Amino acid sequence: MTQDPILTNDFGIPNPNNDHSLTAGPRGPILMQDHFLLEKLAQFNRERIPERVVHAKGAGAHGYFEVTNDVSKWTKAKFLSEVGKKTPVLARFSTVGGEMGSADSVRDPRGFSAKFYTEEGNYDLVMNNTPVFFIRDPMKFPDFIHTQKRNPQTHTKDKNAFWDFLALTPESTHQVTILFSDRGTPKSHRHMNGYSGHTFKWINAEGKAVWVKYHFKTETGIENRTRQEAEEVAGIDPDAAIRDLFDHIDKGGEAAWKVSVQILPLEAADTYEFDIFDITKVVSHKDYPLIEVGRFVLNRNPQNYFAEIEQAAYSPSNVVPGIDFSPDKMLQGRILSYPDAHRYRLGSNYALIPVNCPYATRTHNHQADGLMRVDGNGGNLPNYEPNSFHPSQSAPEQGEQPYMVQGKAERTPYQHPNDDFVQAGNLYRLMKDEEKARLIDNIVDHIKPVRRDIQLKQICNFYRADADYGTRVAEGLGINLHEELSKMKVVATK
Structure with a gap:
């Protein structure tokens, strides 16, 4: 018979009694000298790392x-x-706005995040289930995220803030239409697609490049749930x-998931009817x-959720040779914000956490010290470069593909025509009658308690996308739309 292991503290010292304190x-x-109790309570107090500001509630698996x-002709x-x-690979799925305990x-x-442990380093695709x-x-x-969280005074979810921001941000109309359609409440993580949303660049061995969008x-x-089914499940499980x-x-x-891509020539950035770097748009x-x-x-x-999923850190900044970024402003911002969030939440050495280690290759740099440096910290090797004791070199052949940048350094909006409503209207007109009915019902149910002036602003966004779309939302709210529109001088979309 195998003997049960002896309980110890974190330093291997045998614990004389794990049931009773020293009194x-x-x-x-x-007694304060009961260091076994002090260590146990101190560790318990620190079991929870800060939850993610967004995507806090999630699930994951390996594969x-x-x-x-x-x-290979493209990358x-x-x-x-x-x-x-x-x-x-390691995947993590999540909701966006809710806390750890949300439904x-x-x-x-x-969220739909995928980590590829490649021989050239970790490659992360940080996607959503909407394109x-x-x-x-x-x-x-x-x-935007503040409006999805809790009101600073009431500490409850605030539908006025939710709809106020969206109504004043016309570019959101496309995503709002998707969110309040059947696709807004997937049956499970297995029953939904994943989309990069962002446009990336693929580069082949000859240095030729194309733009690419990922579709999982x-x-x-x-499969999706109706609003009523989703609310019932939230209460039951x-x-x-x-x-x-x-x-x-x-x-x-x-x-x-079957993984596919859309390949676009570089000139599509200047010739396509929509801005391919605008994440509020899709490419047909x-x-x-x-x-x-x-x-x-x-x-x-x-085997352990905390170690392998809660501590998993994904970032669109993690690309490998043959894959590069685009000028997409949201992508550029995420390149900075994701690693910064991980350093705050997990510590400056979060890349040493086993689930984040690029174990298919070896790391070599001169970054040292910091909280939770759990490896050898470089041993006795120099912590600077260049050095004469343990020389290393860069890999210029793996560098970014050169590209032209031009224009004034200034804060500018997107330069494409005002087309924030075109694709939202196209999506609405593609829906079957019963899908439109559920979309309208979902929106009306959610926006009903919101202030009337905010309702009107959002209805105008829907109306600009499609006149029938806006009219039916207004009717659901008991609003005489034509009377209100004449006051606001809003023109219908044909």
Whole structure:
């Protein structure tokens, strides 16, 4: 029979009694010298790291990515270099606005983050289940998130703030239409797609480049909940999506997505009808069809959620040779903000946490010290470069592709025509009658308690996208739209 292990403290010292504190007599008080108790309570007080400001509630799993189509003519990234090649991955899915204890079924975009452990370093794709976003300039991101959180006075969710910001931000109309459609409440993480939203650049071995957008299409199939179903699930099982993913994999199942890309020539940045760097817009599949790349498969649950999922850190700044950034302003802002958030939440050495380590390759730099430096900290090697004792070198052949930048340094809006409502209107007109009815019902239910002047501003956004769209929302709220529009001089979209 195997003997049970001896309990110890964090430094391996045997614990004489894990049930009773060291006291002066049976009634106490407790002695300060009971370092076993002090260590246990101090560790307990520090068990919770700060939760993510956004995407706090999430689930995740391990798996692999397998290349199923040769894309080497567009990118030199080694993990995409040959059909059949497999790369270990870690995925995390999440809601956006809610806290750790919020329900999985709330109406909210879903985060879809994928970490590829490649031989050239970790590659992160930080995606959503919608192909567009609410805003296109990172300057507005903190403001937007504040409206999704709690009112500073009441400490409750504030629908006036939610709709006030959106009504005053016309570019959000496209994402709002998606959010309040059936797609706003996915049945589970397995039943939704993932989209990069951002445009990236792929570079091949000859140095030729193209623009690229990623699409992860679920093999499970798209399934959504109605508003009523989502609200019921929130009360019965607020962790339904986390439970679904874990149980499905635990029973031997796989969660899988077909990965495709849209490839655009560089000149599309100047010639396409919409700004391809504007994350509130999509690029039509008719113009640039999807090209298959591979399969993204999750088949292994974490052994410890905190270690492998809560401490997982994703950032769009993590790209590998053959993949580069675009001028997308939101992407540029995220390149800064994501690693900064990780350093605050997990510490300056968060890359040393096992789940974040680029274990398929070796790291070598002269960054040293800092909180929780848990490796050898460089040993006795010099902590500067260049040096004469342990020389190293850069890899200029793996550098960014040179590109032209021009123009005045100033704060400017997007230069495309005022087209914030075109794609939202197109999406509305694509919907079936029953889908439109649910969209209108969801919006009316959510915006009903909001101040009338804010309602009118948002209705005008819907009306500019499509006259029927705005009219039906107004009717649902008991508003005489034509009377109000004549006062505001709003012109209908034909």
